Amino acid sequence: MTLDDPTMTGPLAGEDRATAIRDHLRDAIVDRRLAPGTKLSEAEVGTLFDVSRTVVRAALQALAFEGLVRIERNRGAFVATPTPEEARQVFAARRLIEPDIARAAAERITPTQIANFRDRLHDESQLMSERGPSARRAEIRASGDFHLLLASVGGNTILLRFMEELVARSSLxxxxxxRSGASSCGHDDHANILTALELRDADQAAQLLLTHINHIEVDLDLRNTDNIPLRDALNRR
Structure with missing residues (x-):
């Protein structure tokens, strides 16, 4: 689907376009192309995607509901900047639900799914050998995708939706x-978790995942980020 699809008319078209814009913005936030605190101008976003401000507003409100955007009265919308307490809560929530996701995945995983995991680990390994901001963002995204694939294998669609929000918030x-970029998740941790899944050792998979989340959190510290223009972040012409 493209945002300028001429066949899209009526209320559903507006909803579809708002969803597409939400997804574009969400990806830019998760990939760290849009830094926390970046102003998301309704007029600029509308121009970039050739849609009305009403459609943009709906997309921004959806992102605000997910906790990825902060909307301030008379000031506009901004990429959310999580407080230290909010950061702790994100990882506390992950510790509560991800071990059970790992247990469920260990019981349900198939040879095809194991092969999919191995492909993702190979991609992670390739990205780790590259340099530069774009490679770093891709590595972080690939790492988050590992956790989402795990939730998908676990088979609980409600928990998968929770994980989509938690992974996005974790990226923020x-x-x-x-502190060092190691927060993007340890490649070795992922490999060890996959080994436990392949052995169908549910308890080991759960414990490894819990340790892995702790590894991510321990690398966190206060850090400044530089904003880049909205147009460049969304890569729109």
């Missing part, structure tokens, strides 16, 4: 407080 936290 890492953008603000990531």
């Amino acid at each position: 936290v890492i953008a603000v407080y990531g």
